[in-house]
Amino acid sequence: MKTxxxxxxxxxxxxPLLLVVAxxxxxxxxxxxxxxxxxxxxxxxxxxxxxxxxxxxxxxxxGDCEVYxxxxxxxxxxxxxxxxxxxGGAQQLVWHSYYMLEDALRYETPKIVVFNVLALxxxxxxxxxxxxxxxxxxxxxxxxxxxxKASMTEEESFTSYVWPFLRYHSRWNQLTAEDFKYAFxxxxxxxxxxxxxxxxxxxATEGQETPRPLVDYTLPKAAMEYLDRITKLCGEKNMxxxxxxxxxxxxxxxxxxxxxxxxxxxxxxxxxxxxxxIPHAEEMGLDMSTDTYDKGVHLNVYGAxxxxxxxxxxxxxxxxxxxxxxxxxxxxVWNRRVAAYxxxxxxxxSVSQSKINP
Numbered sequence: 001m002k003t004x005x006x007x008x009x010x011x012x013x014x015x016p017l018l019l020v021v022a023x024x025x026x027x028x029x030x031x032x033x034x035x036x037x038x039x040x041x042x043x044x045x046x047x048x049x050x051x052x053x054x055x056x057x058x059x060x061x062x063g064d065c066e067v068y069x070x071x072x073x074x075x076x077x078x079x080x081x082x083x084x085x086x087x088g089g090a091q092q093l094v095w096h097s098y099y100m101l102e103d104a105l106r107y108e109t110p111k112i113v114v115f116n117v118l119a120l121x122x123x124x125x126x127x128x129x130x131x132x133x134x135x136x137x138x139x140x141x142x143x144x145x146x147x148x149k150a151s152m153t154e155e156e157s158f159t160s161y162v163w164p165f166l167r168y169h170s171r172w173n174q175l176t177a178e179d180f181k182y183a184f185x186x187x188x189x190x191x192x193x194x195x196x197x198x199x200x201x202x203x204a205t206e207g208q209e210t211p212r213p214l215v216d217y218t219l220p221k222a223a224m225e226y227l228d229r230i231t232k233l234c235g236e237k238n239m240x241x242x243x244x245x246x247x248x249x250x251x252x253x254x255x256x257x258x259x260x261x262x263x264x265x266x267x268x269x270x271x272x273x274x275x276x277x278i279p280h281a282e283e284m285g286l287d288m289s290t291d292t293y294d295k296g297v298h299l300n301v302y303g304a305x306x307x308x309x310x311x312x313x314x315x316x317x318x319x320x321x322x323x324x325x326x327x328x329x330x331x332x333v334w335n336r337r338v339a340a341y342x343x344x345x346x347x348x349x350s351v352s353q354s355k356i357n358p
Contacts (some may be wrong), residue, residue, distance in 0.1 A: 030175065032164050034182050038134065040190040041090040044068060047191055048087055048104070048136030050172060053303040053334045056108040059084035062230075064099040069298045073112075073193035073197065074341035075308040077334045080316045081323030091130040093119050094226040100114055101146035103119070103138060105237060112319055114242045115233050116276075117263050118255065120227060123220020125153045157273030173322035183356070194285040197301050200355070204288035204296025211253050217258035223267075226358030231270050240319060243267055247286055247307060248278035250297040275314065277307065284310035301345060 035042030038317050058336045068088030076082040087100045097115060104110075125131065126156055138144045148161050160167040190196065234241040243263060249255050258278055267274035283344070284306050288296045291303025296314045299307065315321040 004093070005079040009291050013178070017313075029184060030179055032168050033132075033139075034178050035188060036178055036182065036187055036190060037176075038258070039090075040196060041065075041068070042133040042136065043187065043190045043205045044137070044196065045087075045100070045134055047189055048085065048194065049107075049139060051085060051193060052104070052107045055083065055087040055330055057110050057135055058324070059112045059114065059315060060101070060104060060108075060110040061086050061088060061114045062092070062100050063094045063114075064119050065090055065114045066118050066248065066296060067114070067198045068191070068194055069198060070116075070246045070248075070304050070307055071311065072195045072301070072304050072341070074195070076306045076312045076315070077325075078338055079309055079324035080148055080312045080321070081317060082312060082321045083324050083330060083334065084345040086191075088116075088194060089130075089134040089141060090124075091119070091126060092134055093122050093126065093130075093151070094223045094230070095150040096131075096134045096147065098230050098233070099138075099143055099150065100125070100134075100225050100341055101233060103141065103143045103147075105233075106141065110239055112240045112242060112315065112321055113230070114244055115227075115230060117243050117245050117259075120219050120223045120263070123222045124344055125151055128153055128156050131156070132167075134280045136164070140344065168214050169318065189340075192344060195341075196350060197341075197344055198293040198298070199295040199301050199345065199352040200291050201290055201300060201302075201352070203290070204250070204292055211251055211256070214256065214258075214307060217256060217262075219262050222303065227266070231272070241272055242319065243274040244311075245278060246278040246299075247281040247284070248296065248298060250295070252297060262298075273319070275311070277311075280310070301348075305354045 002339060033042060059076070061071055061084065065088065068086050071084075071086055073082075073084040073086060075340065076084050085105060087097075089096060089100075092100070095118065131148075131153070135144065135147055135151060138147065148158055152158065231241055233239075243266075245255055245260070248284075254351075255276075257279060263274055263276075266272070281288075286299075286303055286306055291299055291306065293300040316323065324334075
């Protein structure tokens with residue numbers, strides 16, 4: 001009789017606990033954002049893992065929106081036979097980029113790492129939303145733990161990354177059909193080897209506005225320390241690090257000459273190549289009346305293709321990025337990726353055109 005009572009009491013405790021666990025297991029995939037139609041940038045981190053299992057890459061881009069909306073791996077392959085991938089993210093700060101690179105080294109060791117320097121203007125975490133876009137899709141490892149700790153704002157908790165339900169439980173009234181459709185099934189790929197395509201055309205409208213002067217132009221110490229870590233990691237793994245600044249220079253994200261001078265000095269001190277593409281926009285054929293989708297802040301696909309061809313020539317001729325088009329297996333993979341890229345471009349361009357001529 002006593003044994004039966006113990007079993008009953010234990011069951012009264014265990015069964016509700018099991019029900020709660022089962023609920024969390026089922027509810028969490030539904031409540032977590034899917035990053036497909038809304039904020040597709042949040043899918044970029046996770047998409048890398050399938051791609052790198054398919055093939056390795058000689059060139060890896062890391063950085064913010066100025067890489068994932070500016071460089072097209074499909075074009076680098078078609079034009080130069082360069083196998084590349086873009087590990088970028090929305091407002092991907094320098095510590096995000098460092099850990100994205102460290103994470104990639106678990107799977108491959110590229111010959112060249114390209115880092116866009118705009119994010120160096122930030123010396124501390126900015127917004128939880130950007131952290132989530134970058135980190136939710138990262139596979140769990142010691143690297144992800146380090147990335148979360150480096151990126152969290154004061155309001156965030158590490159536990160909410162371990163148990164996403166704690167963060168997203170209030171999304172129940174924001175759920176869409178996509179949340180249920182892709183809760184337990186594979187999501188569609190939103191990028192082309194990390195490049196997030198934009199086909200709309202919204203011309204730049206800025207005139208001769210003068211950017212506001214800063215009190216202090218010194219790039220933050222914390223940011224430069226992580227750049228040091230990227231530089232050191234590349235040296236240890238015998239990877240060439242190239243610093244770049246994308247050719248966009250809209251007033252909202254102005255790249256000051258004083259910042260540029262610091263990067264030039266850093267590159268010289270560390271024996272790195274640095275390419276500021278802003279002065280070369282006309283040379284590469286950029287036209288901000290047709291090559292931007294948001295009034296000159298970022299490039300659309302037409303501008304990105306021009307920049308990619310321009311930089312691809314530099315990668316091939318100055319940095320000896322290998323031409324892999326004679327590799328039959330690699331060509332098979334890339335021919336499929338290029339076909340997918342062209343199909344996406346055709347479909348999205350058709351939608352963009354319908355907005356102009358409904």
